[in-house]
Amino acid sequence: MKLLQNSGVPIYQQIADSFKADILAGKYREGDYLPSIRSLAMELKISVITTKKAYEQLEQVGLVTAVQGKGFYVNAQDSEMLQEQHLRKVEASLSEAIQSARVAGISSDELKDMMDALLEMEDS
């Protein structure tokens, strides 16, 4: 995990993102406990409250579940659901774009070209 002090992204966000990536990549399995907030804080040389906030972020998006007195464990089913949620979000955004295109009178082919152009821009 690489933490940047002055990147503009809060430390807790960086930690949360890093764990999110790890969980989605399958490095943590269902039911695995994340390192305890205090030991993680010690390892990363940051405050306990920062790691706690990072874990709470993960809990909010449904990746982990907190157990009183035991810590945070990874919720595998929830991560599949999360993938689905992402998919739905993309679909929703796309249909919104299509709606707007219809109003503006843009044809389907033009829309596809636009999409390709945008993708190219993103990738480059």
Next chain:
Amino acid sequence: MKKFRNYFTLFNTTYIVVANIFIPVGFAVASLLLSFVFESTPSFIICYFIYMVVDGMTDYFSLGNIYQKNNMGMDYLKTSFEGMVVMKDALHVDYFTRFIRPAVFMLLAYDLHFIYLQKDTILNQLLVPWIGTKNILLIVFELYLVFVFMQILLINIDRYISMAQTVYTLNSFVTLGFDALIVLLFMWQGSDINTPALIAVIVATVALLVVEAIISILHMNKKLQMSFYDEVEKED
């Protein structure tokens, strides 16, 4: 026994050895050596004076101004449950040593001195009229009592004053001055002092000393208690 354990732990080992053994024995030996040179009793008196000053000064190296409020080290004792009891124990033993070590010095110095010295040298007869009289032991005992009395008075005063060795030295000399007066009084009166009068003086001194010791210990307990529980208002 617990009191002694606390004393030995709380007081610096070097201090305990030096103040209780090294200095009294050292001065007794010095008194003997001076006897070789001067062949007279004043060598014993001189050593007695110097020993008194040095003994007064050693208190600076023990706990210093421990009665002063917010004394250094007091914080440490206060953060522990046992702190005050340990401190009290140690100070009780400390008072006890104040009685013992002058006695060690007196007995050693006196014995060493008179074993070597011929009691009827001319110089002795001239300088110390009471030497060789039957009252000599009583006089030495009286000197011991005065010594202890002044020494306890001294620590009761100096332990309030901020750590400064000069203050300790100065006060040692003040008590020495008082003590010297008493010795001179004896020398002046010489062998004229009759035994009943001397015994009366000794009994009075013992009474005074007992009263002083009781007051000192009660006062010390009270002082520690006050310091420990912050019973006195103090400006920060």
Next chain:
Amino acid sequence: MEVTSAIKGEKIYKKFKKFELNIPELKIPQGYATALIGENGAGKTTLLNILSGIRMDYKGNLLYFDKYTDKDREFNPEVKDKIGYTGPGKYYLPQWTIGDVEQISKLLFPSFSSEKFNQLCTELALSINGENRKKKNSNLSDGNKMKLMLSGVFARDTDILLLDEPASPLDPLMRDKLCQMISEYIEEGNGQKSVFFSTHNISDMENITDYAIIMEHGTVVEEGFVEDLKEKYILVKGEREDADKAKDILYTVSTNSYGFEGVCLAEDLDKLAGMDVVEETPSLYQISVAVMKKNTKLVMR
């Protein structure tokens, strides 16, 4: 956030001739490191002395670990043994040697471990494998005195550490080590052990600070978990021409010929609309300085 308190205080009051300590409510969260920040003379040492039991002439109620009162602290040896304290400079008697400190601590504190003490002394390069043990406290440098105190307190089995200015006499490397020690202590306690320390070296201790209490003139002016404070206050920088307008909105502001820089309450951020400003998350140091600036009697330019 639901947190239990290691120490809870109510209506803590202490009056001196020219100074008054008055804290209606004090909560030190359990399982976290709490920093006590404030100007010189704000009452930090007095508060720590009251909490540790060094000063007992105060009014108010204290509750330790949710069940023990300050009476229990004085008359129940177990409670007192659970509270560790290190104070400024003159803590041990000057004539005590490192060896003496070990012996005396063993006498005074049931949970004191000589083994741990010697290990810490070696770790902090104070007395490597028992050398220097005859060295007197008065002959140690300020930094080494603090190291000795820290070794003494960390060698005990405590549930809360009250550290009065632990970082001040230490060098940067040792401060880093101190942070590590506090971090390990908190980790080892697994939510039971807490640390409460006062400091002027906020940036050095920021990495381990979970909760901050800022004091001014004998009372608490701001407190909260650091992450919450970082959301409450926002650092803004802007151009010179907006400075006057911003002055009324910002919590504290300092201007120069080129622009202004200040700390803004997050709730007031909307009022800055229309100005050309950049926002940044402030560090605890910046928040503390802003809060202290707001409450100080010092004349700041």
